[in-house]
Amino acid sequence: MVRRYAIIGTGAIGGYYGACLQRGGAEVHFLLHSDYDHVVNHGLVIESVAGDFALPKVYAHRHTDTMPPIDVVIIALKTTQNALLPQLLPPILGPETALLTLQNGFGIEAELAHWVGHDQLARPQNPTILGGLCMICANKVGPGTIRHLDYGSVLLGQHRADHQPAGVSPLLSAIGQDFQAGQVTVDMVDDLRLARWRKLMWNIPFNGLSVVMNATTAEMMADPTIRQLAEQLMVEVLGAAQCDGDRFSPGQGRHLPPELIAHMLTHTEHMAPYRTSMKIDFDQGRPLELEAIYGNPLRAAQAAGAAVPTIESLYHQLKAMDCAPKHQ
Numbered sequence: 001m002v003r004r005y006a007i008i009g010t011g012a013i014g015g016y017y018g019a020c021l022q023r024g025g026a027e028v029h030f031l032l033h034s035d036y037d038h039v040v041n042h043g044l045v046i047e048s049v050a051g052d053f054a055l056p057k058v059y060a061h062r063h064t065d066t067m068p069p070i071d072v073v074i075i076a077l078k079t080t081q082n083a084l085l086p087q088l089l090p091p092i093l094g095p096e097t098a099l100l101t102l103q104n105g106f107g108i109e110a111e112l113a114h115w116v117g118h119d120q121l122a123r124p125q126n127p128t129i130l131g132g133l134c135m136i137c138a139n140k141v142g143p144g145t146i147r148h149l150d151y152g153s154v155l156l157g158q159h160r161a162d163h164q165p166a167g168v169s170p171l172l173s174a175i176g177q178d179f180q181a182g183q184v185t186v187d188m189v190d191d192l193r194l195a196r197w198r199k200l201m202w203n204i205p206f207n208g209l210s211v212v213m214n215a216t217t218a219e220m221m222a223d224p225t226i227r228q229l230a231e232q233l234m235v236e237v238l239g240a241a242q243c244d245g246d247r248f249s250p251g252q253g254r255h256l257p258p259e260l261i262a263h264m265l266t267h268t269e270h271m272a273p274y275r276t277s278m279k280i281d282f283d284q285g286r287p288l289e290l291e292a293i294y295g296n297p298l299r300a301a302q303a304a305g306a307a308v309p310t311i312e313s314l315y316h317q318l319k320a321m322d323c324a325p326k327h328q
Contacts, residue, residue: 002027003178006070006092008085010035010044012138012277013102014076015146017154017184019044019055024182029059029067031088036062038143047141048148050183065091072175074132075101078281079108079292085115098128098171102154104203104277105292106196106300109159129159130172131192133199137274150272153185155199157192165191194254197241201256202264203293204237205230207278208314211288211321218273227265229310234261236308240301288322290315 004027007018014030022028032039043056061067070092077084082103089099099116101108113129137150156176158166168188176186189195206217213219213226220226238256245254281288294315301308 001174003071003174004068005029005178006064006067006073007031008064008073008075008088009077009081010039011076011078012140012146013134013136014074015044015140015144016046016136016138016148016152017076017102017132017134017179017182018074019046019053019058019146020182020184021178022055022058022182023053024178024180024184026178026182027059029061029070031061031064031067033062035143036060042144045145046148047145048152049150050148050152063091064088067092069094070097073097073099075099075103075112077103078286079103079105079289080287082111085112089116096128098130098175100130100132100156100175102132102134103292104199104207104289105296106200107296108292109192110161110163113159113161128171130156130175131159131196132156133195135199137271139275139280149274153187154179155187155189155195157189157195159192163193165194191254193244194241194256197237197244197254197297198256198260200293200297201234201237201260202268204297204311204314205233206268207276207293208318209233210276210279211282212314212317214279216273216275216279217268217271221265221269231261231265232310233314234264236301236306236311237297240297240304240306240308240311243304243306244300282321288318290318290322294318 005021007014007030010030010032018028018030039060043058045054101112109129109131116127133155135151135153138146138148141147156172158169158172160166167190176188179186209220241254241256278288298311298315
């Protein structure tokens with residue numbers, strides 16, 4: 001079966017993974033804005049450490065209402081644009097359409113399930129919501145052009161309303177096979193919420209500190225003080241995950257191994273110098289994804305009784321910087 005995908009948000013993430021899916025044989029429809037004319041005429045170009053490739057012809061759309069019925073909607077917008085989803089999604093949602101969010105942060109799947117479960121979207125009350133965690137360094141460097149700098153794998157999991165592990169469904173496995181056909185390394189996770197906490201162990205320190213410290217990953221890792229602060233933030237995320245799991249299974253928790261901290265620091269030290277997505281947004285004067293990456297996990301941690309003072313301090317500092325009248 002050839003699945004039909006819609007990419008909502010053809011930036012670095014949506015463009016890269018959508019292009020890989022098309023390369024693997026899937027039918028992919030891309031929602032574009034400023035790049036529409038360029039992509040219609042020239043297609044998509046991926047400059048990748050794993051090997052460059054181009055798609056001279058793609059299904060490009062200015063609006064979702066020109067798309068055909070879709071099997072899997074991939075949401076790759078910034079979470080600050082999620083208010084657009086109630087207008088973008090209805091034309092392409094059928095009774096069996098699954099939604100896969102590739103967005104950063106925490107609590108995204110629950111918000112998405114709430115929105116698409118509303119009667120006005122003509123959806124079942126328990127839509128299939130999937131989450132993908134993209135382990136990638138990539139930037140959009142020009143119209144229809146994405147530069148893939150490092151990594152590139154994706155973790156896929158299924159959302160459950162009760163936040164318990166959902167296992168791996170046949171649909172999730174099939175989507176994973178489509179990614180693999182496009183030369184993307186895929187891992188399946190039983191517990192999507194735990195995987196979200198795991199990725200936050202990197203995103204919370206390095207996205208926020210890159211803005212506050214005006215630094216790339218290489219510059220942050222070269223500074224012992226920033227490195228120590230990043231490590232403290234990781235310790236707090238690890239503790240928050242443990243407490244979050246204890247809410248559902250007292251004494252068991254959601255365990256992230258302590259050695260993961262050293263592992264992530266070492267990997268960051270050796271990755272190609274990278275300006276995080278939050279730093280790029282800040283430099284370009286765009287709103288920061290603060291609620292998804294900081295606010296939601298902070299509130300979940302506090303509700304579970306976890307002490308996260310460093311995360312809270314960084315969150316409020318970033319909010320103040322985000323609200324400043326001018327980004328320099």
